[in-house]
Amino acid sequence: MLWGVSGPLFLLDYLAAVAGTLALALAIRALTGWRTRGEPPSTVELAYLTDRAGLACQVGMAALRRGGVVRLGELSTLSVDGPPPGGSAPLVRALHAALRRPQTWAAVLADPAVGRALRRMVGRLVRDGWLLTARQRRRMVVGTLPLFGVAAVGVTRLIDSAVEGRTAGGPASVAGLLLCCLATALAGWWLCEVPETGTAARRLLRRQRRAHAELAPERRPAWSERSTDELLNAMALFGPRPLLAVDPRFAELVGVDLERTRPATPAGARRR
Incomplete structure (x- = not known):
């Protein structure tokens, strides 16, 4: 032996x-990633921490739509009519600029200005410790x-x-x-499957979800009685499903998948 x-x-x-x-x-x-610096993440940045670039762009578009500047056109195109809301995040302004002429959602995501805004946002999140660097991710893998x-x-x-x-x-x-x-x-x-977010970011998301638990889609909030800020926070923390409730046609145009965002059916209900 x-x-x-x-x-x-x-x-x-x-x-x-x-x-x-x-x-x-x-x-x-x-x-790894338990310390941060700088300002707390904005709503759009929280969306990125939750589900990366796709959700961040959907939240940015929802902000423009709720601000009354996005118009739905023919052939699944979107455009803007008016300036972006005051104090908009850089990504929101980049999305607005991309829609100065009618565009499909795929064309908006491929717009160079939108890509640059996303890269700058990611750089800020990495610099402030909310997202992990490649070196930190390697350290976590080596630890296994x-x-x-x-x-x-x-x-x-x-x-x-x-x-x-x-x-x-x-x-x-x-x-x-x-x-x-x-x-x-x-x-x-x-x-070995290491997350992109640091410990501080995951802790922040858990804390925010507890603080806004009443906005979780499972609670079926009455969105007609909720403010724009509450809608955007709900999307940033829980995914894009709330947008389907208030503006289903727009949600479809910006890539919100009804099947992907549908809540799971309880096992007992399936048996019945």
């Missing part, structure tokens, strides 16, 4: 090693490597015992070690 350790004792040592390496990986994950090392040790133990014709312990020890090796490798694989 590997190192001359009995099966049950090796399994206990293995579990201790898994616990230690898992704690290390989770600690690195939790501490000890898990794969521990899994390799367990697999080596099993292979060594099989090749040498020795026993790695009783059936329970062998089965337990095999399951632990598989679980360790799966945990490492799962933790």
Whole structure:
């Protein structure tokens, strides 16, 4: 047997090693991006943190639409009639500029000025710590490597015992070690999927969603009684579904997918 350790004792040592390496990986994950600087994210920036560029642009377009400057044209085109609302975010102004002549939603997203506004916004979020840098993301991936090392040790133990014709312990020890090796490798694989947002950003989104829980689509708010700011906050935090409730035709033109944003049917309701 590997190192001359009995099966049950090796399994206990293995579990201790898994616990230690898992704690290390989770600690690195939790501490990466936990500090920020600068101003808190705006509504459009919150939308980017929630679901990247697509949602940020949809929130920006909703701001223009609620400001009364977006017109729906023929052949699924959009245009503007009037200046953007005062104090609009740079991305909103870029969207407004792109619509000075009728455009489809795909053409708006491909507009160079919109792309530049998005890149500047992302740069600001990275600089202030809300989004992770490539170096921070690599650090999180490296932090998961000890898990794969521990899994390799367990697999080596099993292979060594099989090749040498020795026993790695009783059936329970062998089965337990095999399951632990598989679980360790799966945990490492799962933790390799690192988020783009830092810990501070995820904490902010959780806090904002709790603070605005009454705007969650599952609560079915009466949007006719809500302000524009509440609608935009709901979209930024919970996705674009609220726009379907107040302006379904416009929502369709800006790429809101009814099937993708539809709430899941409870299991009990499906059975009925």
